Amino acid sequence: DVKVTQSSRYLVKRTGEKVFLECVQDMDHENMFWYRQDPGLGLRLIYFSYDVKMKEKGDIPEGYSVSREKKERFSLILESASTNQTSMYLCASSSSGQPNEKLFFGSGTQLSVL
Amino acid sequence: SQQGEEDPQALSIQEGENATMNCSYKTSINNLQWYRQNSGRGLVHLILIRSNEREKHSGRLRVTLDTSKKSSSLLITASRAADTASYFCATEDSNYQLIWGAGTKLIIKP
Numbered sequence: 001d002v003k004v005t006q007s008s009r010y011l012v013k014r015t016g017e018k019v020f021l022e023c024v025q026d027m028d029h030e031n032m033f034w035y036r037q038d039p040g041l042g043l044r045l046i047y048f049s050y051d052v053k054m055k056e057k058g059d060i061p062e063g064y065s066v067s068r069e070k071k072e073r074f075s076l077i078l079e080s081a082s083t084n085q086t087s088m089y090l091c092a093s094s095s096s097g098q099p100n101e102k103l104f105f106g107s108g109t110q111l112s113v114l
Numbered sequence: 115s116q117q118g119e120e121d122p123q124a125l126s127i128q129e130g131e132n133a134t135m136n137c138s139y140k141t142s143i144n145n146l147q148w149y150r151q152n153s154g155r156g157l158v159h160l161i162l163i164r165s166n167e168r169e170k171h172s173g174r175l176r177v178t179l180d181t182s183k184k185s186s187s188l189l190i191t192a193s194r195a196a197d198t199a200s201y202f203c204a205t206e207d208s209n210y211q212l213i214w215g216a217g218t219k220l221i222i223k224p
Binding site: 004040041042043044045090092100101102103104105106107108110 | 145147149154155156157158159162202204206210212214215216217
């Protein structure tokens, strides 16, 4: 069974902390994405990557960075967490050719910044 | 505002009834997808319909696309308790941007 695994289901951090969210996929997908989901707003794209060591800004990259050192792993970094980054974070992957089609999602990480 | 907007925001029906939810969008699209999200979990891809298609079926799901009205509908027939979830549409526009709606929350009452 194909899988996208996010390292934590729930995280509680303090304002100013550096936060790492990890995502691993076992489908040999080239494309990986980080979204945040807030009630009533749908999904908003933070960063995406179409290849190892490649990254592109999405719609809301401010306050975030990413790392993709290996094909299967895509990490989201909050350099200095703030309360307005409290959200559900979703990682997704897709196969090459049609990156926006049939995304596979992880179970999400609910991050609370206090 | 969102490219894809689902309607209604929430829907509550009896088990066994059909559920219909709609998605409207503003610009031309390459394709439209529907995803399901169970409470507190990730999204699961249900079905994709391309701009040159009008209708697709997958099991109890039927999706229609009307490009002249810039809208799509998702019909779930013979609903079950396990269909309780939020349903999202996602449109890929001509710039290859994927844009998500805010979702329809579906509750199936036993």
